[in-house]
Amino acid sequence: MPEGQESVVWLNGALLAARLARIDPSDRGLTLGDGIFETIRVRNAVPRQVRHHLARLRRGAEQLGIQIPLTDADISAAFNQTLAANGLVDAVLRLTLTRGTGPRGVAPPANVTPTMLITAAAWVEPPSQITAMICQTTRRNEFSPLSGLKSLNYLDNILACREARQRGADDAILLNTQGNAAEATAANLFVLKGGKWFTPAVRDGALPGIFRARALAVDAAREATLGPGDLLAAEALCFGNALAVRSVSRLDGNEIRANPAEVAELRAILETED
């Protein structure tokens, strides 16, 4: 939000100052990670790819058995209210949906009202080039349906990110339990090989990202199983998500070839919308 302006969030239908917004200590989003989220790029006050973000949100909610209390139009209106209340034009929206509050225990309660939270942050252009490493600490679980959901369970990714920072890299790539590449800590992977972009398959533990789906839809990339050797031999390597496409200059200390023209083409897909 503009300097001096107090941050405002949308919580269960109400706009209120962030410092007054209260998540209940018994919210299962907090106690058990029982929820999902979406992160949405906003340009010129227009949230991008909303239809796709909300479709993924609904798929996730259905898989978890969480009822979404609002229509897509209601959610879009809430996005716009949140942006306006924060005076934001270029921004990132985050929608968090949890199952709601509950007594102790893993079993989802029968009658529960979901918690829906929308927050907005001013847009900060991420660096277009980064260094990366292949995470040694943990692996992404391609056997879990959670690898296909943008769930609140991000601790494996946090461990990977911490490891990267400790080893002097900007970000990390998670392998799956078989040792194939799955994704970065908050982005999908794009590997240039023979002049074509490839991205790890959902069956290999890749989150079905919104930018990734767009790149597949316009035939700019295709799915493949990719090992660490494929990454190191890449003609270019990018991390892409709904916010940005960042190219990787070094992986585990090894220089990765740059291919500015192909990277620019991939990045240009961010500007398109169907």
Add this chain to the structure above:
Amino acid sequence: MPEGQESVVWLNGALLAARLARIDPSDRGLTLGDGIFETIRVRNAVPRQVRHHLARLRRGAEQLGIQIPLTDADISAAFNQTLAANGLVDAVLRLTLTRGTGPRGVAPPANVTPTMLITAAAWVEPPSQITAMICQTTRRNEFSPLSGLKSLNYLDNILACREARQRGADDAILLNTQGNAAEATAANLFVLKGGKWFTPAVRDGALPGIFRARALAVDAAREATLGPGDLLAAEALCFGNALAVRSVSRLDGNEIRANPAEVAELRAILETED
């Protein structure tokens, strides 16, 4: 808490009515599952195995790089204050520790104050016998250090629990990615075989549970790799955690042998403390 009494929680050093306790919407425990917890049995106003619970909490916090702001004595005092404020004598305490609030993004912020929350619930005796199924929906990731931590990332276990309820069972057993038994959704497994209790190894994705550690320490159980066949052929099968030992009467619809004497011996370990 006794009927009519308002529930009280301990939050970052203050006791306050649960309905007034506020978790910040930017708490990373909520937004990313960035935290850990402990669940502690209280009998006759005495929290049990506190030393072991706090040792595990500190191991987890160290692995995640979260600073715990209190000594063990401070935390014990907070437990007692929380119990007294709720008028509870037989209870379950839960301590939740998150990394604290942060801006958007996976990377842990540099300067962050952890959130520590203690809640208490009246003791409700769980059923001593249950039915179970082997989860088909998801697998426990033994490749992740999180399988050794009591982290806030419980969504795989929630999926397993939901599947159990949908299929008419009380609870579920999670296999690891290799297809060996890891644990139940909120308890360790104990399999009687040749008159001895065996429990899945930590390397197979078993949470190093406090009751489990006690059973190993008194030589009542030993670690083993156990497949679904071992579970079905068990001379008795139990789910054990710091709160209770429950015996399984049916697994995937198949009757599991009862062995009341051996189960009683295992359950008796709950009463002991070193």
